[in-house]
Amino acid sequence: MPRRSDARQRMVQAAKQLIRERGYNATAFSDVLELSGAPRGSVYHHFPHGKPQLAMEAAEAHAQEQVELLDALAEQAETPGQLIEAYLGRGRESMVASGYGRGCGIAPLVTEGAAEEIPEIAETGRHAFSVMIDALASHFVVLGAERAAAHTLAEAVVTGAEGVMIVSRALRSPAPYDAMLAALLGQADALAPASSGRA
Amino acid sequence: MPRRSDARQRMVQAAKQLIRERGYNATAFSDVLELSGAPRGSVYHHFPHGKPQLAMEAAEAHAQEQVELLDALAEQAETPGQLIEAYLGRGRESMVASGYGRGCGIAPLVTEGAAEEIPEIAETGRHAFSVMIDALASHFVVLGAERAAAHTLAEAVVTGAEGVMIVSRALRSPAPYDAMLAALLGQADALAPASSGRA
Numbered sequence: 001m002p003r004r005s006d007a008r009q010r011m012v013q014a015a016k017q018l019i020r021e022r023g024y025n026a027t028a029f030s031d032v033l034e035l036s037g038a039p040r041g042s043v044y045h046h047f048p049h050g051k052p053q054l055a056m057e058a059a060e061a062h063a064q065e066q067v068e069l070l071d072a073l074a075e076q077a078e079t080p081g082q083l084i085e086a087y088l089g090r091g092r093e094s095m096v097a098s099g100y101g102r103g104c105g106i107a108p109l110v111t112e113g114a115a116e117e118i119p120e121i122a123e124t125g126r127h128a129f130s131v132m133i134d135a136l137a138s139h140f141v142v143l144g145a146e147r148a149a150a151h152t153l154a155e156a157v158v159t160g161a162e163g164v165m166i167v168s169r170a171l172r173s174p175a176p177y178d179a180m181l182a183a184l185l186g187q188a189d190a191l192a193p194a195s196s197g198r199a
Numbered sequence: 200m201p202r203r204s205d206a207r208q209r210m211v212q213a214a215k216q217l218i219r220e221r222g223y224n225a226t227a228f229s230d231v232l233e234l235s236g237a238p239r240g241s242v243y244h245h246f247p248h249g250k251p252q253l254a255m256e257a258a259e260a261h262a263q264e265q266v267e268l269l270d271a272l273a274e275q276a277e278t279p280g281q282l283i284e285a286y287l288g289r290g291r292e293s294m295v296a297s298g299y300g301r302g303c304g305i306a307p308l309v310t311e312g313a314a315e316e317i318p319e320i321a322e323t324g325r326h327a328f329s330v331m332i333d334a335l336a337s338h339f340v341v342l343g344a345e346r347a348a349a350h351t352l353a354e355a356v357v358t359g360a361e362g363v364m365i366v367s368r369a370l371r372s373p374a375p376y377d378a379m380l381a382a383l384l385g386q387a388d389a390l391a392p393a394s395s396g397r398a
Contacts, residue, residue, distance in 0.1 A: 022312025025224035103310050110369045111302050111310065113221025125369040155366070155378035163362025167354070170309045170324040179354035183386035190385055 008046045010036040016058035016105045023108040024055055055109060056124040062105030063128035067135040074139040080150070081188035083139055084157055085181060091161055092168075092177040100172045103165040133158050149191040153184075160184055207245040209235040215257035215304045222307040223254055254308060255323040261304030262327035266334040273338040279349070280387035282338055283356055284380060290360055291367075291376040299371045302364040332357050348390040352383075359383055 014036035018027040029043055029051060047053045070087060077083035095102070106128045109115055115122035133154045140150035160180040167176040213235035217226040228242055228250060246252045269286060276282035294301070305327045308314055314321035332353045339349035359379040366375040 022315070023222065023224065023307075023310050025222065026312045101315065104365075106369070107365045108222075108310060110365055111222050111307060113225045115369075116221070116300065122369075126371065129366055129369045152374075152378045152381065155375050156382045159362035159366045159375045159379050160359060160382070161362070162365045163358035163360070166303075166306045166309055166361045166365075167328055167358045170305070170314075170321075170328045172325065175351075176354050176358045179351045180358050182351065183355045183359070183382045186385040186389055187382035 007036070007038040007042050011038050011042070011046060011054065012057050012061050014038075015054045016062050017102075019055060019058055019108050020062075020102045020105045024112045024114055025108075027051075027055070029054075052114065052118050052121055055114070056121060059106045059109050059124050059128050063131050066132050070132070070135050070139060074142070077139075077143060079188070080140045080143050080145055080153060080191070081185050083136075083143065084184050084188055087136075087157065088161065088164070088177055088181045088184070091164065092174050095165065095168050095177070096174055100169045103169055104162055107162060107165070129158060145191050153187055153191060156187060157184055206235070206237040206241050210237050210241070210245060210253065211256045211260050213237075214253045215261050216301075218254060218257055218307050219261075219301045219304045223311045223313055224307075226250075226254070228253075251313065251317050251320055254313070255320060258305045258308050258323050258327050262330050265331050269331070269334050269338060273341070276338075276342060278387070279339045279342050279344055279352060279390070280384050282335075282342065283383050283387055286335075286356065287360065287363070287376055287380045287383070290363065291373050294364065294367050294376070295373055299368045302368055303361060306361060306364070328357060344390050352386055352390060355386060356383055 011032055014032045015027060018031055018035065032038075032054065033040055033043065044050070047057075069090065070083070073086040073090070074083050077086060106125055109121050110125045115125055133151070136154035136157055137147075137151040140153055141147055145153065160183070164176045164180050168174060210231055213231045214226060217230055217234065231237075231253065232239055232242065243249070246256075268289060269282070272285040272289070273282050276285060305324055308320050309324045314324055332350070335353035335356055336346070336350040339352055340346055344352065359382070363375045363379050367373060
């Protein structure tokens with residue numbers, strides 16, 4: 001028998017997957033239960049504040065996974081540009097592999113009016129993006145970038161990653177990833193430290 | 200008395216506004232009627248295919264307005280970079296003026312599962328972004344860029360504009376506009392023609 005906490009975790013993962021595929025409003029508890037195989041009675045036991053709570057935990061899980069991915073990729077990167085290339089490369093692969101069927105796990109909380117109705121959802125969206133931007137900026141600093149420039153570049157990368165998840169999905173083409181990567185790499189090159197051989 | 204076509208147009212504009220504020224699924228016909236002041240009986244007269252039809256026309260109207268804005272801004276621009284700066288500057292102003300309450304009129308059709316259910320909606324999303332990218336690429340060519348590079352830059356700009364509408368809105372800060380603009384301007388500078396004085 002799976003432990004009760006497994007069911008909870010499966011529900012968060014199922015919610016995240018469905019929100020990435022069809023957004024917040026079109027994701028019903030019943031769909032989450034079906035996908036996760038969790039028992040119906042477990043919903044309000046695990047998520048007493050209902051769907052908003054589940055969606056917020058899914059968005060936080062999505063951000064946390066992105067941070068862990070960035071941490072892993074940063075281990076292999078020698079420059080900010082290499083980290084950006086690896087991160088957008090993963091996003092590109094994932095988008096193509098999903099048949100252009102999956103977007104961001106946070107964005108729907110921002111775009112579907114839920115944040116206007118429920119302040120905690122707005123705060124979750126703000127926090128999730130901030131966590132990703134701060135993690136990326138820290139890696140850029142370790143890789144030699146000056147702190148303010150690193151934060152600006154990190155904002156641009158997270159913003160670009162959001163944009164490609166919409167435009168690439170709409171066009172059913174990876175081309176927007178390549179176009180955005182070129183712009184971000186140029187920006188990364190521009191902040192390369194003097195030690196890299198640039199003036 | 201307003202003409203019947205005025206009511207239709209007001210409904211498209213109202214749908215666009217509501218979709219930008221709260222997405223596709225949370226926009227009900229009743230909200231569109233209330234905001235537009237159109238008579239209830241006019242809904243299925245003007246939009247016999249229902250809400251999907253109204254939303255597709257709203258997305259197309261949004262794209263058309265973006266193209267018209269780009270055309271107007273291109274009149275004043277002497278370089279691709281100036282056009283990008285003016286376009287993102289308008290977006291930034293609009294985002295701040297809306298109190299971070301308004302996003303894209305096309306993206307919700309892509310992210311809320313409607314495109315997976317209704318092929319015409321998927322095609323509308325693809326077409327709307329393509330129209331904007333092609334218009335922008337044409338302006339870049341007129342402003343001196345080589346055609347393939349102009350198209351790539353246009354993809355990056357439209358992608359960046361989508362990203363900022365999510366991240367800036369989530370953070371309730373214009374900073375993502377500034378960060379994305381810096382990356383895109385670097386890319387624009389890199390494709391500046393030799394006649395601009397660059398090697």
